[in-house]
Amino acid sequence: MPKILAVAEQRDGALRNVSREVVAAARKVADALGGEVHALVLGPAGVGDGAGDLGRYGADKVWVGEDDAFGPQGEESVLRVIADLVAEQGYHSIFFPASAQGKELAPRLAARLDVPLATDATDLSVEDGELVVTRPVYAGKALARVVLEGTPRLVSLRPNVFLAEESARAGAVERVAVPEGVEPRVRLREVRAAAGAVLDVTEAPIVIGGGRGLRGPENWHLLEELRDAIGPGCALGASRAVVDAGWRPHGEQVGQTGKTIAPQLYIAVGISGAIQHLAGMRTAKTIVAINRDADAPIFKVADYGIVGDAFEIVPRLAAAIRELRAG
Numbered sequence: 001m002p003k004i005l006a007v008a009e010q011r012d013g014a015l016r017n018v019s020r021e022v023v024a025a026a027r028k029v030a031d032a033l034g035g036e037v038h039a040l041v042l043g044p045a046g047v048g049d050g051a052g053d054l055g056r057y058g059a060d061k062v063w064v065g066e067d068d069a070f071g072p073q074g075e076e077s078v079l080r081v082i083a084d085l086v087a088e089q090g091y092h093s094i095f096f097p098a099s100a101q102g103k104e105l106a107p108r109l110a111a112r113l114d115v116p117l118a119t120d121a122t123d124l125s126v127e128d129g130e131l132v133v134t135r136p137v138y139a140g141k142a143l144a145r146v147v148l149e150g151t152p153r154l155v156s157l158r159p160n161v162f163l164a165e166e167s168a169r170a171g172a173v174e175r176v177a178v179p180e181g182v183e184p185r186v187r188l189r190e191v192r193a194a195a196g197a198v199l200d201v202t203e204a205p206i207v208i209g210g211g212r213g214l215r216g217p218e219n220w221h222l223l224e225e226l227r228d229a230i231g232p233g234c235a236l237g238a239s240r241a242v243v244d245a246g247w248r249p250h251g252e253q254v255g256q257t258g259k260t261i262a263p264q265l266y267i268a269v270g271i272s273g274a275i276q277h278l279a280g281m282r283t284a285k286t287i288v289a290i291n292r293d294a295d296a297p298i299f300k301v302a303d304y305g306i307v308g309d310a311f312e313i314v315p316r317l318a319a320a321i322r323e324l325r326a327g
Helices: 017-033 047-057 075-089 100-113 221-230 240-244 275-281 310-326
Strands: 003-007 036-043 061-066 093-097 117-121 123-127 130-137 142-147 153-157 172-175 206-210 234-238 265-269 286-291 304-307
Touching (some): 003 075, 017 036, 017 047, 017 153, 036 047, 036 075, 047 061, 100 153, 117 130, 130 153, 206 221, 221 234, 221 265, 221 310
Parallel strands (some): 036 061, 093 153, 117 153, 286 304
Antiparallel strands (some): 123 130
């Protein structure tokens, strides 16, 4: 029976939503192969408290390791645990989130095991018993469908693309031993957190994205006022051009070289809709575009489009939302 290992990701001891997405994706592939899903949760003490919840999303078994050795500089310990599980369980495939952590772990594991890796997958299927991975190439201008030769097959999955659908399984929790004698190759000297409790665009149900149409960072207050009018759960994003110009931090960048989002509502303000940007937000449930150019590519993917001056439309939209909420 083929087994798939889904590597979960945690932050400050709590599982991130992308972990559920990876487990759910593994479940669909395992069902097509007639196999089972194992999830791996590694982190500080207490991280295993909610690990059994991954059974709701398709994990037959959840391996849990709790120790400071799996902290921010514990990649070597994590790799050792995964390599040991591969030797013991003989996994058919291993799925990672294509997050900052997953992008570091997956290539290193591929090199250690001398097996192929497909990164940033946007779709998975099983054809004639083979795992077929769909991933964007040429900055998202084309999609490649690849089959990996080697075992285990390593795949990193783009966040916010695979739905975290429930498919209840046992989710039996088993402990893994903390590897001994592993020295970190990188020493963490400092962690700089963003000022204030800023909601990450990948976690927000509503995102307002700004582009060069805002003309400069001094006009960003228009989006901030709209965000405040909408209320909690709304975050600000930005196009690559805006980030490259230094108007906004890289953590807000949405697109091929930024973050992939899948909010319930995405409002694109002054964004033309370059293909690299569309690659990061086209999975939003509802897309609203505000742009002066009626021929802007963003309107081809938008559910609702407003052709006009953002400097007039956004304040009126914010005022209307405040009035609606007040009533």
